[in-house]
Amino acid sequence: MASQPTENKKINHELEKALESFIESSGKISANMLGMVNRVGGQIYALLFMMRQPISLDEICELLNTSKGNVSVNIRLLEEQGLVKKVWVKGTRRDYYEAVRDYPRKLIKGFFDRVRDGIEHSLRIIEQCRSDLEIKPVNFSYEDTEDANFMKEQLDLLLAFYSLASAMFDDFYQGKPVDIEVLRHATLD
Secondary structure, eight states: OOOOOOTTOOOOHHHHHHHHHHHHHHHHHIIIIIOSSOHHHHHHHHHHHHOSSOEEHHHHHHHHTOOHHHHHHHHHHHHHTTSEEEEOOTTOOSOEEEEOTTHHHHHHHHHHHHHHHHHHHHHHHHHHHHHHHHOOOTTOOHHHHHHHHHHHHHHHHHHHHHHHHHHHHHHHHTTOOOOHHHHHHHHHO
16 A cells, blocks of 8 residues: 555645756656657656655646646556556545656666667668678779778778677676777777
């Protein structure tokens, strides 16, 4: 059983201001970088994450100044992803929600999985482009041949970088030590 809801409780103005800033920023992060949830979903999760007690759907709508339909849809998506859960609150029939607290672990794993997938996709594209350049039409001029060779060299550089990144992720997922100095050298020097 969850603790009593926060309904009708007033939050200190400074805390409210900090909470609003965090919620707004979390929505932007979710929408722009993480890809796990949209802006409103990120805001809902941030709100629930920062609350000590569960809050109702109506409170979420009021605090985020968002429609009940929008909140309901996003709550369902967050539940499906295991980021929030519905809880029972004694003495009320309303649905109350709270954040699942292991989100940072899910966030990091999801982030790494998306980066790894992006690396593997990039490798496939680069290899296909490299393969496309291997075909040398008869009507290539000297200049065309030089352009094609330059393009192959550039693709080889990209291939080397993405192959290195892929190998690092393979090591990471297999629990092997990862030498980040190699990546740092490839990206910062």
